[in-house]
Amino acid sequence: MSARDLNLRVWRGDGSGGDFVNYTVPVEEGEVVLDAIHRLQATQASDLAVRWNCKAGKCGSCSAEINGKPGLMCMTRLSSFEPGETITVTPMRTFPVVRDLVTDVTFNFEKARQVPAFAPPSDNKGGKFRMAQVDVERSQEFRKCIECFLCQNTCHVIRDHEENKPAFAGPRFFIRHAELDMHPLDTVDRQPMVQEDHGLGFCNITKCCTDVCPEHIKITDNAIIPMKERVVDRKYDPLVFLGSKIGLFKSTTRQQVGPAGGLGPSPIKHPAPPTPVAVPEPVKRAAAAKRTAAKQAAPAKKTTAAKKATPVRKAAAKKTAAKAASATRRRSTR
Amino acid sequence: MAAVSNGAQSATEVHDYDVVVIGAGGSGLRAAIAAHESGARTAIVTKSLLGKAHTVMAEGGIAASMGNVWPEDNWQVHFRDTMRGGKMLNNWRMAQLHAQEAPERVWELEEWGALFDRTKEGKISQRDFGGHRYARLAHVGDRTGLEMIRTLQQRAVELGIDVYMECTITQLLKAGGAGRAGNRIAGAFGYWRETGSFIQLNAPSVVLATGGIGKSFKVTSNSWEYTGDGHALALQAGASLINMEFVQFHPTGMVWPLSVRGLLITESVRGEGGVLRNSDGKRFMFDYITDYFKAETADNEEEADRWYDDHINNRRPPELLPRDEVARAINSEIKAGRGSPHGGVYLDIASRRSAADIHKRLPSMYHQFKELADVDITKEPMEVAPTCHYVMGGVEVDADTQAATVDGLYAVGECSGGMHGSNRLGGNSLSDLLVFGKRAGESAAAYAKKSTRRPVAPVAQVNAAAEAALAPFGRKAGENAFTIQHELQEMMFSLVGIIRTGKEMKQALKDIAALKKRAEAVSVEGGRAYNPGWHTALDLRSMLQVSESIARAALERTESRGGHTRDDYPLTDPDWGKVNLIVTETPQGAVKITRKALPKMPADLAKLFEEPKK
Numbered sequence: 001m002s003a004r005d006l007n008l009r010v011w012r013g014d015g016s017g018g019d020f021v022n023y024t025v026p027v028e029e030g031e032v033v034l035d036a037i038h039r040l041q042a043t044q045a046s047d048l049a050v051r052w053n054c055k056a057g058k059c060g061s062c063s064a065e066i067n068g069k070p071g072l073m074c075m076t077r078l079s080s081f082e083p084g085e086t087i088t089v090t091p092m093r094t095f096p097v098v099r100d101l102v103t104d105v106t107f108n109f110e111k112a113r114q115v116p117a118f119a120p121p122s123d124n125k126g127g128k129f130r131m132a133q134v135d136v137e138r139s140q141e142f143r144k145c146i147e148c149f150l151c152q153n154t155c156h157v158i159r160d161h162e163e164n165k166p167a168f169a170g171p172r173f174f175i176r177h178a179e180l181d182m183h184p185l186d187t188v189d190r191q192p193m194v195q196e197d198h199g200l201g202f203c204n205i206t207k208c209c210t211d212v213c214p215e216h217i218k219i220t221d222n223a224i225i226p227m228k229e230r231v232v233d234r235k236y237d238p239l240v241f242l243g244s245k246i247g248l249f250k251s252t253t254r255q256q257v258g259p260a261g262g263l264g265p266s267p268i269k270h271p272a273p274p275t276p277v278a279v280p281e282p283v284k285r286a287a288a289a290k291r292t293a294a295k296q297a298a299p300a301k302k303t304t305a306a307k308k309a310t311p312v313r314k315a316a317a318k319k320t321a322a323k324a325a326s327a328t329r330r331r332s333t334r
Numbered sequence: 335m336a337a338v339s340n341g342a343q344s345a346t347e348v349h350d351y352d353v354v355v356i357g358a359g360g361s362g363l364r365a366a367i368a369a370h371e372s373g374a375r376t377a378i379v380t381k382s383l384l385g386k387a388h389t390v391m392a393e394g395g396i397a398a399s400m401g402n403v404w405p406e407d408n409w410q411v412h413f414r415d416t417m418r419g420g421k422m423l424n425n426w427r428m429a430q431l432h433a434q435e436a437p438e439r440v441w442e443l444e445e446w447g448a449l450f451d452r453t454k455e456g457k458i459s460q461r462d463f464g465g466h467r468y469a470r471l472a473h474v475g476d477r478t479g480l481e482m483i484r485t486l487q488q489r490a491v492e493l494g495i496d497v498y499m500e501c502t503i504t505q506l507l508k509a510g511g512a513g514r515a516g517n518r519i520a521g522a523f524g525y526w527r528e529t530g531s532f533i534q535l536n537a538p539s540v541v542l543a544t545g546g547i548g549k550s551f552k553v554t555s556n557s558w559e560y561t562g563d564g565h566a567l568a569l570q571a572g573a574s575l576i577n578m579e580f581v582q583f584h585p586t587g588m589v590w591p592l593s594v595r596g597l598l599i600t601e602s603v604r605g606e607g608g609v610l611r612n613s614d615g616k617r618f619m620f621d622y623i624t625d626y627f628k629a630e631t632a633d634n635e636e637e638a639d640r641w642y643d644d645h646i647n648n649r650r651p652p653e654l655l656p657r658d659e660v661a662r663a664i665n666s667e668i669k670a671g672r673g674s675p676h677g678g679v680y681l682d683i684a685s686r687r688s689a690a691d692i693h694k695r696l697p698s699m700y701h702q703f704k705e706l707a708d709v710d711i712t713k714e715p716m717e718v719a720p721t722c723h724y725v726m727g728g729v730e731v732d733a734d735t736q737a738a739t740v741d742g743l744y745a746v747g748e749c750s751g752g753m754h755g756s757n758r759l760g761g762n763s764l765s766d767l768l769v770f771g772k773r774a775g776e777s778a779a780a781y782a783k784k785s786t787r788r789p790v791a792p793v794a795q796v797n798a799a800a801e802a803a804l805a806p807f808g809r810k811a812g813e814n815a816f817t818i819q820h821e822l823q824e825m826m827f828s829l830v831g832i833i834r835t836g837k838e839m840k841q842a843l844k845d846i847a848a849l850k851k852r853a854e855a856v857s858v859e860g861g862r863a864y865n866p867g868w869h870t871a872l873d874l875r876s877m878l879q880v881s882e883s884i885a886r887a888a889l890e891r892t893e894s895r896g897g898h899t900r901d902d903y904p905l906t907d908p909d910w911g912k913v914n915l916i917v918t919e920t921p922q923g924a925v926k927i928t929r930k931a932l933p934k935m936p937a938d939l940a941k942l943f944e945e946p947k948k
Contacts, residue, residue, distance in 0.1 A: 014863065030591020030707070042816035046867030047860025051383070053557040056597050056702065058480065059386040075705055098528050099864040109384065109491075109499075117492040118447030127400075127441035130456035136449045140474065143449055143481060147385055183449070267496045269377075271526040271533075272347040 003028050006036055006078065007086040010048070014099045020088070021045075027078055033087065034062055034073035037101070049100035057214060060148030064101050065090045070150045070212045092153040108149050109268050111169045114198065114259040115176050120185045135184045142179035142223060144215045145172060151209035151219060157202045168199035171209035171219045178223035181230065195231045200224070346523075346532040346796065351377045351496075352782035353775070354522055354537040356503050356564065359387030360479070360764060361747025362543030363486035364439075364771025365778070369541070370495050372779035377535060378490065379498045379524070381559050385487045388545050388557050389767070392479025393600035393698065395461055395471025396768070397761030398436035402457040404468035404645060409433040411467055414942045416762060418626075419465040419656045420726070420755020421896045422911055423577070426935040427733035428753040432762070432769050439768035440472050448485040450474055462605040465656040465759040467630070468645060476600050476698050482764055498535075500527040503563070504872055505799040506540060506571040506743070509789035517572060519742030520789035523799040527869065530862020532800055538785035539778035542568060542729060542738075542745040543771070547581075549819075549873075550881045551722035552827035555587055555598035561873040562880030564749030568729045569879060569925075573738040575917040576751040576930075578727035578880075579887035580897040582758055583832045585610075585660035587721025589678040594706050596721040599681065599699060601760040603716075604653045606695050607642060608683035610664065611715070612672035618679075619652035622663035627655055658757040658896050661720040665832055668719060678719035684712055720832055724763065726754045726897055727887070730916060736774035742781060742789070746774040752914075756896025806871040812857030815871035822849055822877060830885050835901045839889040846882045853878060882925045883917045890915055890927050 006027045009020050025040045034055060041048045052062040055074045062073040067081075067088050081087055095103035120129070151171035158164050169177075177194045180186050194200045205228075207220040217223075234240055353369040355362045358380035369376040380387065399412040412433035417424050440458065444450065450472050451459040462469045474481040490497070503524035509516050521536040544564030548556025565575055586599040604610075612618050623631045631652050632638035638651035653660065664679050674680055683692055689712035693700060696711070703709040703716060728751030729738050736744045747767045754762065806812070829842035853874040858867050893907035894900050916928045 028592060031593040032706075035593050041866060042814070042820070046814055046816060046858070046870075047865045049864035049866060053382055053386045053559065054388070054391055055557065056391065056594070057705065058477075058698070059390045059557070061383065061386050077706070102864055104528075105383065112488075113491055117488060120445060125441070125445065127437070127444075129441075129444050129458075131452055132456055133452040133459075136452060140449050143474070143484065144477065145484075146390070146480065147484075180447075183447070264494065267491075267494050269496055269498045269501075271529040271531050274345075274531075 004083075007084075008036055008040065009086055009088040010037070010040070010100070011090040012048070012100050013097065015097055018097070018100075029079075031078050032074055033066055033076045033078065033089065036078065036087070037073060037089065049098070049102045051102045058146060060146035060214070063092055063148045063150050063153065065092060065153075070154050072148060072150070072214050075214055092149070094153040094155075094159045095149075105149050106268060106270070107165060108147070108152055108170070108172060110266060111173050111198075112176075113266065113268075114169065115173055115180070116188050116190065116193070116259060118180055118183060118186055119188050121187055124185060129185060131184045138182045138222075139179040141217055142175040144217055145175060146215055147172065148214060150212045150214065154208045154212045155203075156206070156208065157199070164199070164202060168202050169194075171203075171224065173198060174200060174203070174227060175217065175219055175223040178227050181227065191227070191231050191234060194227060195235065200227060200231060203228075346534050346800065348534045348536065349377070351375045351535060351537040353377075353539045353541060353778045354379060354535045355541040355543055355775070356522060356567075357387065357543030357545060357747070357749070358382070358384055358487075358497070359389040359543060359545055359747065360392075360482055360486060360767035361771040361774070362387070362541070363483070363490050364768050365541045365543055365744075365746055365775035366495050367486065367489055367493065368772040368775025369539075369779040370493050370775075372776050374539075374779035374782050376775075376779075377496045377498060377537075379501050379503055379522070379535065381500065381502050381527070381563075383499050384490075384497055385483055387483060388559060389479045389483040389764075391555065391557070391598060392482070392764055393476040393598065394463055394602045394605065395473030395478045395761050396436070396440055396482065396764040397463070397466060397470050397759065398440045398472060398765055399433065399468070399470055400437045400440065400458060400460065400472070401468075402453055402455075403460045406646070407468040407470060410942055412436070412470065413939070415466050416759060417755070417943070419759040419762075420757050421626075421906065422755065423580075423895065423914070423932065424755030425733055425752035425933060426939060427933070428770070429755075430939065431733065431773070432753060432766055435769045435772075436765040439765065439772065443482065443485050443768070446485050446489045448474075448481050450481070461602060462642070462654065463760045464601055464604065464654040464660065466761065467650075471605075471761040473602070475694075476602050476696050478764065498533070501525070501533060502527060502869065502872070503567065504803050506567050507534070507536075507791035507795060507799075508571065510792040510795060514741065515789075517740060518789055519571065519740060520791040523791075523796060525803060525862075527864055530865065530868070532803070534791075534796055536788070536790065537782065538788055539742050539744065539782040541736075541774050541778050542743070542749050543747050543774075544749045546725045546748040547877075547880045547884070548722045548725070550822060550826045550877050550884075551581075551831065552823040553587065553596040553719075554722040555584060555596055556722065562749075562876045563873070564745060565728060565883070566876035566879045568738060568740075568743065568745060568749075569883070569917070569919040571740050571743060572919075573740045573743055573745075574730045575727055575883055576730040576914050577756070577887075578725070578751070578883040578917050579891050579915060580726035580756045581722060581884060582657055582724040582726060582897045583661045583720040584723035585657055585664050585720055586681055586716075586718040587723075588702075588707065589674075589717050589719045590676040591707060597702070597706070598721065598723065599716060599718055600696070601657070603681060603683050603696060603699060604651075606683065606691075607686045608681055609651070609653055609686065610660070610718075611680045611682055612667045613674060613679075614672060616672075618667055618672075619655070619660065619663055622659065622666070623652050623655070624659060627659070631655065656757055656759060657723075658899075661832060662899060664718070664720055673719075674717045676717050678717040680715040681718045682715035684714055689713075722827070722831075724748060724758055725884075726756060726758055727751045727884070734773065735777035736770050737777060737781075742785070744774045744778045746770045756898060803872060806856050806858040806868060807862075809855060809857040812855040813852055815853075815856045815858070815867055815874055818849055818853050818856065818874060819870055819877065822846075822874075822881060825849075826881055826884075830881070830888060833899050833901050834888055836889060836892075837902075839885050842885045843882065843889070846878060846885065850878050879919070879925065886925050886927050887915045887917060
């Protein structure tokens with residue numbers, strides 16, 4: 001097989017809406033979806049927005065949904081599709097669209113701030129650390145994460161439930177919690193936080209996150225389930241519960257700390273909202289100003305209404321979103 | 335922090351800081367952490383999302399003489415290896431500081447949560463790499479860069495440092511006015527990729543940490559970001575560049591499929607025992623041992639193979655010569671017709687190590703070949719050829735403070751120059767980022783603290799920057815920026831690539847001049863929001879200016895040394911070993927080359943190079 005023509009169907013638009021556009025683009029043997037998108041950009045649609053960096057599966061920038069399946073465009077080979085098959089590329093659905101294939105993934109950066117940082121014992125300075133390879137390997141698996149956020153995108157807890165976002169950190173940050181909880185030298189008690197504040201209990205272990213992980217991290221089996229077990233051991237063991245109620249057991253000897261990034265305003269900056277044009281009522285203006293102030297870190301630019309799940313989507317979400325999404329995907333509401 | 339009008343014609347939001355760091359790779363993050371810890375109000379500005387910078391691509395490890403595997407190792411040995419690897423053209427003071435401070439910087443990462451592979455005693459494990467006498471690279475499998483950037487990113491998040499993601503700086507701002515005070519830095523101007531709206535960051539100190547220039551070459555291991563922004567911003571602001579003729583071609587890039595041509599194959603493959611063979615199956619590196627490295631390189635396979643377990647009584651295999659030597663050898667084999675079907679040579683680890691070892695030590699290489707090329711590296715050899723990887727040249731800086739020649743401007747990491755001389759050793763980049771990142775951040779913060787009268791850029795300067803950025807929208811029926819970018823990449827790779835001649839470089843300069851003309855006429859379709867066509871149009875200026883700097887410096891240096899090989903001057907000339915080439919930009923925007931004597935190494939360090947070999 002040498003050069004041939006590929007039919008591409010690419011979602012184009014922004015937060016206010018958009019639709020699919022059909023293209024035909026020449027492709028070569030051995031190419032990946034991102035090559036086709038790049039050629040499209042270089043020859044037919046120079047303003048086609050796509051986020052990418054390394055094109056080697058190492059940076060996790062080019063996440064999208066290809067024929068409904070969440071994946072990295074740079075690691076999805078064209079040879080994995082039927083010859084003549086039209087390939088449909090859409091942005092990740094769980095995050096607000098910025099433009100075309102680019103989404104606003106701020107959610108993840110805000111969640112990252114809430115996980116307390118690694119805290120070694122104060123007398124154990126760098127260079128003096130002694131850890132066995134077998135002990136660091138458990139956490140090393142989770143540190144392979146390239147932050148493509150495909151697991152976050154696929155997780156049905158937030159994929160179809162915008163309302164869960166404030167209370168749910170998502171698989172990427174469950175493995176971060178697990179990584180630190182299993183770090184041989186970490187001193188922070190993370191279990192109450194991951195359960196009470198970060199929504200570990202929302203996860204009903206459908207393993208969709210594991211299915212889409214390009215690094216093949218066993219998110220559910222190796223991170224989420226062990227974390228759930230650790231939480232259960234303390235939170236739901238009747239003896240421990242009773243003992244802590246009557247003061248027999250100290251709940252923990254590990255230290256309790258707040259989020260890594262503190263509770264102040266977010267350091268993640270965004271373009272300043274455009275200067276307001278004409279707002280009719282003075283009352284509304286005050287309200288709008290207040291809203292802007294509150295949301296300056298994350299200016300509203302998404303249409304939540306557009307994300308209401310259709311019945312098809314909801315049913316599908318119960319299986320892996322990956323498999324489901326190929327059934328029907330209508331983005332035109334966006 | 336709503337949009338504040340600065341009187342400029344196009345609405346520009348304005349923010350005030352003490353230190354603005356441009357770039358969020360290893361060096362930028364380390365500099366920002368240091369500036370923040372020194373008490374400066376610090377901002378990080380990055381073209382990409384946080385944690386995606388090119389540092390994630392670093393595979394092998396961080397060179398630091400911790401002596402965890404070979405207690406014989408120390409900073410003097412590391413210093414000596416670094417200088418010899420750079421063919422003695424390195425700034426000796428930078429090489430010294432780098433070798434001395436690298437171990438502490440690595441241990442610091444561990445305190446911040448990095449999880450390196452361990453030795454049996456539970457210390458940080460260290461691996462062999464080209465040009466390093468002892469196993470010296472702290473690593474995590476073959477994804478060390480990811481570990482490093484994630485650790486620094488998490489540290490920056492913990493400290494609450496302000497981050498401007500997907501925000502591109504197009505111009506540095508100066509105080510304006512007469513004399514030295516007018517020439518100092520006042521901040522930076524750029525645009526948000528998301529909206530295309532403008533942003534002005536006022537700060538007395540700006541740290542450039544923008545990485546390299548690899549995108550000017552067709553076959554490269556570098557990502558789209560590597561357009562030489564920092565190099566070009568510095569030139570435009572009146573600072574100078576040094577050593578621009580030295581571009582490192584990594585010996586082992588992928589060659590097939592075409593889609594991934596140039597993608598890096600880590601040197602760790604050779605560090606872990608991999609060998610290079612030509613189409614006859616011959617381990618050809620033994621034919622390419624230069625006199626310079628003869629004394630320390632094994633001349634037969636038996637000794638080379640014993641070395642992996644006994645570094646003291648055996649000499650290093652020739653596959654682990656510095657990168658410039660190996661890249662030239664591979665190039666010669668291919669040109670002599672002894673290459674592989676897709677125009678490379680073979681890199682073989684399958685016949686040398688067990689499948690289990692390969693999975694454990696080189697997991698992402700296995701992954702990369704399996705998924706992108708359908709090759710199982712535990713069973714078959716890889717096809718490899720040189721790929722543009724790193725620029726040794728960069729902003730000329732003071733060794734101790736990383737201060738550029740313009741007040742308030744600092745540069746660090748790949749976009750700074752001097753540290754690596756004419757060729758960088760593998761592993762020395764990540765340690766360079768850490769050592770000098772910390773130094774740059776601290777000195778930038780100290781300078782800002784000293785600046786009691788904060789410089790403010792005149793409105794006219796900001797207006798001009800906005801106008802220049804919007805110019806491609808005003809032009810109609812011009813060329814597409816991607817076309818010019820592709821032509822530049824093709825041309826640079828064939829005319830100013832791994833082997834150079836005077837004639838070809840003169841042609842390259844003509845071509846660059848023509849491309850510059852065409853770039854000035856580029857037009858853009860679509861709007862300002864996340865428009866890659868527009869972004870590329872603006873990047874072209876940096877790419878062209880950097881390409882011209884490389885070609886002019888390379889034409890000037892009439893010898894071969896490190897990452898600069900001239901077919902018409904194949905020998906290394908001792909007289910050229912005393913000279914650095916300095917690049918500056920004239921007020922008209924032309925690239926100018928001057929010669930500058932190398933700083934003299936003090937006697938106690940010079941002695942290290944006289945030592946009789948063991």
